[in-house]
Amino acid sequence: MSELTALTIAGIREGLRRKDFSAVELTEAYLAAIERFNQAFNAYVAVTPERALEMAGESDRRIAEGEARALEGVPLGIKDLFCTKGIHSQAASHVLDGFKPPYESTVTANLWRDGGVMLGKLNMDEFAMGSSNETSYYGPVVNPWRRRGGNAQLVPGGSSGGSAAAVAAHLCAGATATDTGGSIRQPAAFTGTVGIKPTYGRCSRRGIVAFASSLDQAGPIARTVRDAAIMLRTMASVDPKDTTSADVEVPDYEAAIGESVKGLRIGIPREYRVDGMPEEIEKLWQAGMDWYRAAGAELVEISLPHTKYALPAYYIVAPAEASSNLARYDGVRYGLRVPGDDIVDMYEKTRAAGFGREVKRRVLIGTYVLSAGYYDAYYLRAQKVRTLIKRDFEEAFQAGIDAILTPATPSSAFGIGEKAGGDPVEMYLNDIFTVTVNMAGLPGIAVPAGLDPAGLPLGLQLIGRPFDEATLFRAAQVIEDSAGSFTPEAWW
Amino acid sequence: MSVDIATVKRVAHLARIRVTEEEAAALQGELNAILGFVEQLNEVDVAGVEPMTSVIPMAVKRREDVVDDGGIAADIVRNAPLTDENYFLVPKVVE
Numbered sequence: 001m002s003e004l005t006a007l008t009i010a011g012i013r014e015g016l017r018r019k020d021f022s023a024v025e026l027t028e029a030y031l032a033a034i035e036r037f038n039q040a041f042n043a044y045v046a047v048t049p050e051r052a053l054e055m056a057g058e059s060d061r062r063i064a065e066g067e068a069r070a071l072e073g074v075p076l077g078i079k080d081l082f083c084t085k086g087i088h089s090q091a092a093s094h095v096l097d098g099f100k101p102p103y104e105s106t107v108t109a110n111l112w113r114d115g116g117v118m119l120g121k122l123n124m125d126e127f128a129m130g131s132s133n134e135t136s137y138y139g140p141v142v143n144p145w146r147r148r149g150g151n152a153q154l155v156p157g158g159s160s161g162g163s164a165a166a167v168a169a170h171l172c173a174g175a176t177a178t179d180t181g182g183s184i185r186q187p188a189a190f191t192g193t194v195g196i197k198p199t200y201g202r203c204s205r206r207g208i209v210a211f212a213s214s215l216d217q218a219g220p221i222a223r224t225v226r227d228a229a230i231m232l233r234t235m236a237s238v239d240p241k242d243t244t245s246a247d248v249e250v251p252d253y254e255a256a257i258g259e260s261v262k263g264l265r266i267g268i269p270r271e272y273r274v275d276g277m278p279e280e281i282e283k284l285w286q287a288g289m290d291w292y293r294a295a296g297a298e299l300v301e302i303s304l305p306h307t308k309y310a311l312p313a314y315y316i317v318a319p320a321e322a323s324s325n326l327a328r329y330d331g332v333r334y335g336l337r338v339p340g341d342d343i344v345d346m347y348e349k350t351r352a353a354g355f356g357r358e359v360k361r362r363v364l365i366g367t368y369v370l371s372a373g374y375y376d377a378y379y380l381r382a383q384k385v386r387t388l389i390k391r392d393f394e395e396a397f398q399a400g401i402d403a404i405l406t407p408a409t410p411s412s413a414f415g416i417g418e419k420a421g422g423d424p425v426e427m428y429l430n431d432i433f434t435v436t437v438n439m440a441g442l443p444g445i446a447v448p449a450g451l452d453p454a455g456l457p458l459g460l461q462l463i464g465r466p467f468d469e470a471t472l473f474r475a476a477q478v479i480e481d482s483a484g485s486f487t488p489e490a491w492w
Numbered sequence: 493m494s495v496d497i498a499t500v501k502r503v504a505h506l507a508r509i510r511v512t513e514e515e516a517a518a519l520q521g522e523l524n525a526i527l528g529f530v531e532q533l534n535e536v537d538v539a540g541v542e543p544m545t546s547v548i549p550m551a552v553k554r555r556e557d558v559v560d561d562g563g564i565a566a567d568i569v570r571n572a573p574l575t576d577e578n579y580f581l582v583p584k585v586v587e
Contacts, residue, residue, distance in 0.1 A: 102567040200547040214547050243553045312530040323507060330508070332580050337573035343583045344508065352510035360509055361522055367507040368495065368523065377493075378530070383543035385536050390544065424522050425529045441547035466548060 105207025
């Protein structure tokens with residue numbers, strides 16, 4: 001890790017302003033790091049050096065003219081789920097073989113408008129379906145963190161595993177990610193990075209390959225709370241091209257950082273104290289409560305009675321929406337095509353060859369729960385349960401709670417291949433603390449808060465009111481100030 | 493509820509995914525594990541509860557009914573595996 005790639009986004013902003021280094025020098029440092037170390041992590045599935053240097057050159061011109069933009073010269077990695085014009089965008093799936101979109105996603109267009117520099121596209125679970133980055137067509141991503149004294153390869157979490165690993169290993173200064181059930185917050189927790197899933201409707205979904213449209217949201221993964229705030233301000237926007245994009249002005253999130261949390265009412269939901277929760281998670285949660293108490297916040301025990309039903313309801317709603325969204329991969333308009341005797345034969349062979357196991361499993365579950373005779377028993381009931389989950393949160397917020405503190409994950413990072421057994425539910429349980437937030441459309445942030453006995457990072461999660469990401473950044477800074485920041489020891 | 497092997501094959505056909513006998517058998521176990529897991533939703537009293545239809549309460553946005561894009565047929569077919577003069581080509585559908 002070189003000195004330049006160790007800088008935070010806020011540090012880059014300062015260094016470029018002071019002309020300590022140029023944007024081209026910084027980008028060259030990142031490209032060199034990717035060239036040398038990407039093979040250790042498998043974080044990038046495509047690197048775009050020419051594009052990066054061209055963008056960095058433009059940044060240097062702007063800086064020289066005194067016209068620096070909000071993310072001027074900041075080298076970023078982009079999850080493969082985002083469409084980037086003329087550049088590899090395959091959702092880490094074989095079915096999108098060779099796809100190069102003719103347009104740019106709104107979120108990435110916002111980043112380039114503000115001076116961000118694209119380093120390349122990041123690995124992920126196929127179509128964002130996974131919690132370990134092991135379902136990628138391009139193979140698993142390796143977590144830069146290892147257990148103390150061990151050399152077993154660990155997963156970085158998923159689905160935004162490439163994003164989290166690249167940020168933690170200093171192969172980009174910040175990364176885009178997406179979160180349908182925990183895909184930003186769980187990998188952030190597994191890699192000692194900060195990840196925020198904003199309120200549903202805060203970031204445009206235009207140009208992001210759809211998984212479950214009523215749950216998908218984009219957000220940043222970064223090294224500090226401040227860096228995440230800087231990135232989200234640019235990523236978020238009101239977009240006429242996404243009908244679910246909310247007409248709410250984007251505030252200056254960074255301004256909230258450093259504000260006191262005195263008098264803030266932090267809810268502690270008793271239902272998150274699950275059976276068999278490891279002692280270190282319990283301890284971490286308690287430490288978080290102590291930090292808030294010391295900072296002058298008020299802790300309030302609350303109840304969110306439908307918490308345990310969020311994950312089962314999710315595994316009806318998300319696959320149902322996925323089965324519909326993924327119908328478009330038919331071998332006709334883009335990507336892979338396997339020839340067949342007739343059109344149905346062609347469809348079936350193409351989709352059999354193009355989709356991985358986890359994707360097939362979810363498409364089949366989705367097709368089943370939406371099929372004639374089962375819709376009311378499964379999908380309709382799950383959407384009713386979803387109303388109840390959302391109501392639980394609404395009641396807590398109406399009672400004066402400003403933010404809710406929970407663990408981010410039920411464990412630290414696990415080994416590659418460790419949860420590859422026959423029962424998919426074991427993997428799904430990774431998302432028990434994060435999935436409620438997607439079901440209710442709320443914002444949630446994961447912040448590194450400590451290390452487990454093996455020396456692996458653990459995170460805490462804060463859940464906020466709709467469109468109140470500013471309070472989450474303000475409160476998250478307390479955790480960062482109290483716990484410090486976490487960098488893996490370089491073995492690569 | 494649980495699915496038998498014939499149901500797995502029927503659903504796979506509905507989803508237009510070819511599965512081998514071996515895959516169908518593995519999928520049967522996996523789908524039943526998931527269906528068993530979601531069964532607990534039956535414990536919840538949902539009488540009188542409206543299903544969620546909109547995540548964030550907002551009116552559906554409208555836009556002017558005008559043409560604001562188009563004329564990019566070549567861009568649209570560029571990624572297709574098989575095309576002819578800006579048409580997608582598929583195996584014969586009608587005899």
